[in-house]
Amino acid sequence: MTGARMKTSDAEISARISGVVNESVTDGPGMRIVVFFQGCGHHCPGCHNPDTWDFNRGDIYQILDLLKHLEISPLIQGVTLSGGDPFYQPRAAAAVAEAFHRMNKDVWAYTGFTWETLMNSKEPAIHALLSQCDVLVDGPFLQAQKTLAHPFRGSSNQRIIDVPQSLRNRMLISWEGLNGFGVD
Numbered sequence: 001m002t003g004a005r006m007k008t009s010d011a012e013i014s015a016r017i018s019g020v021v022n023e024s025v026t027d028g029p030g031m032r033i034v035v036f037f038q039g040c041g042h043h044c045p046g047c048h049n050p051d052t053w054d055f056n057r058g059d060i061y062q063i064l065d066l067l068k069h070l071e072i073s074p075l076i077q078g079v080t081l082s083g084g085d086p087f088y089q090p091r092a093a094a095a096v097a098e099a100f101h102r103m104n105k106d107v108w109a110y111t112g113f114t115w116e117t118l119m120n121s122k123e124p125a126i127h128a129l130l131s132q133c134d135v136l137v138d139g140p141f142l143q144a145q146k147t148l149a150h151p152f153r154g155s156s157n158q159r160i161i162d163v164p165q166s167l168r169n170r171m172l173i174s175w176e177g178l179n180g181f182g183v184d
C-alpha cells in the first residue's frame with residue numbers, strides 16, 4: 001500500500017473482517033477498495049451476504065495490519081465500508097476511513113441502520129464514524145422495493161446521502177453524483 005498513515009491511538013484497534021475486494025467498480029464511483037465488516041443484526045430477507053451476519057465469524061485484524069494488506073494504487077478513488085454492517089464496529093471502521101482520508105481518498109459506507117437512527121445514537125463512536133463518511137447508503141434491503149435502477153443501492157428505500165452536507169445543514173441531503181442519480 002502507498003502512504004497509509006494512522007493516528008497512534010488507532011494502531012491497536014482491531015476489526016472482525018469478512019473479506020476485502022481490492023478493485024471494485026460496483027460499490028461507489030470509480031475504482032474502490034471494499035472492506036466487508038463481519039457481523040450484521042438486520043437480517044434482511046433476500047440479503048446477498050448472509051455469511052456476514054454471524055458476529056463470531058470472519059477474521060480479526062489489527063487495523064494497521066489490515067491496511068498493509070490492501071492494494072491501494074493511485075487508481076483507487078476511495079474505500080467502501082460494507083458488510084455486514086460497519087456501524088456495528090464503528091471505531092474500527094472510522095480508523096479505516098480516517099486512514100483513507102489521510103491518503104486523499106474518499107469514503108463510502110453502507111449500513112442497514114437509517115440515517116435517523118444513527119443520528120439519534122448516544123454512542124460517540126457512531127458519530128465519529130459518520131463524520132468520516134463522505135457518502136452513506138442507509139437502510140435495510142427491502143425485497144419488495146428491490147431496484148436495479150440505481151447502480152449503488154439494492155432497494156429504493158435506501159438513500160444515498162451526502163454526509164458532510166447533511167451534518168453541516170442538520171438535515172438529510174442526498175448525494176447528487178452521477179448526474180442526480182442520488183436524488184429521488
Ligand code: SF4
Binds near residue numbers: 042049113
Ligand atoms: S443490512 Fe446489508 S448485510 Fe445486513 S442483512 Fe441487510 S442487506 Fe444483508
